[in-house]
């Protein structure tokens with residue numbers, strides 16, 4: 001059976017990249033898909049930085065399994081990042097909530113991992129992360145993006161609170177995804 005694409009979603013600053021790293025550290029076989037983004041390279045998050053022109057070329061060449069736009073940027077999951085799915089290995093990917101409908105159509109075993117935290121926690125974390133300007137942070141906080149209506153009902157949605165330590169959220173997510181591990 002193919003592996004599951006575990007789409008990690010939630011508002012900006014909720015801790016998607018942080019919790020994915022904590023999950024992978026606890027489960028070494030769990031792959032974190034590296035996104036291609038039209039954003040300059042950053043030490044805080046591993047992604048493939050691309051110019052708009054390079055992104056468009058790669059997209060036209062069919063190099064992306066999924067692509068979407070948000071925050072004035074283009075994002076994609078390059079096909080090779082998801083090669084393990086065909087061999088039965090699960091993969092984690094930080095996705096837009098608005099890309100979930102397309103992801104469900106493309107990946108038969110999609111699971112949504114929705115991270116949650118109160119608004120004041122998000123604001124403090126984005127300020128602490130320091131990647132965006134104050135205006136950009138305000139725009140991210142104002143972005144309301146509920147789980148899309150076109151998400152099929154049979155796609156499992158796991159909701160995890162990440163207002164405590166990120167390791168606790170990672171443990172809770174892994175226990176929900178791999179109940180056999182928790183039971184043993």
Ligand SMILES: Nc1ncnc2c1ncn2[C@@H]1O[C@H](COP(=O)(O)OP(=O)(O)O)[C@@H](O)[C@H]1O
Nearest residue numbers: 012013014015016017018125129162164165166
């Ligand atoms: N559970 C947590 N407790 C405290 N700080 C956190 C937690 N999760 C993430 N952070 C911090 O919050 C900021 C945003 O986290 P990040 O993983 O970049 O979120 P996202 O990818 O959802 O925007 C980062 O500076 C990160 O270190």
Ligand SMILES: O=P(O)(O)OC[C@H]1O[C@H](OP(=O)(O)OP(=O)(O)O)[C@H](O)[C@@H]1O
Nearest residue numbers: 011012013070075094095096097098145
């Ligand atoms: O439609 P939304 O669910 O709001 O998501 C918008 C975008 O934000 C995230 O990327 P990015 O890593 O740039 O942002 P973040 O780390 O601040 O969440 C996510 O992967 C989407 O590409």
